[in-house]
Amino acid sequence: MTVYVDDMYRTAMGRFRHMKMSHMIADSTDELLAMADQIGLKRNWLQKASTADEHFDIGMGLRAKAVAAGAFKITMRDLATKSRARRSPP
Template identity: 55%
Template sequence: MTVYVDDMEASYGRMVMCHMLADTTEELLAMADKIGVQRKWMQKAGTHHEHFDIANSKRALAIAHGAVEIDRAGLVEILRNRRAAMSASKEG
């Protein structure tokens, strides 16, 4: 199981933001706690799109704590896999 940070560089005020997601909600929340991101900032909780938008300074902390860097193609693949897994768990 893994936490991921993508290479998006979206401007938000004076910050540059990226996405942080994980294989499981528990891993995502644990990493948010480790790097000082408030849980209330989770977006699309409970869906396959569940993630945090984090500043590049937090991205660096996440990587230091073991997060894996991914590109846009990697992000799409992870979201596709999460959607399939969630769909399969609802059917079974």
């Protein structure tokens, strides 16, 4: 399973009220949903489903769970690169 969590929490954009947030993406929807199930995220919290920008917004506790379950830490720039690559035809 290839799942990634970014470091958006380090920026002002990654702060929502008192929470620090990250994006969680994966190489496929199935992988993303499997990780969501594993760490206790509700599937209906999936944002931009079936698009190149499909992701979950997760707080620090869920980010830590995802990393412990095998998610890779990446930068926001890396995430943007992966999303752009998904939009480009093979």
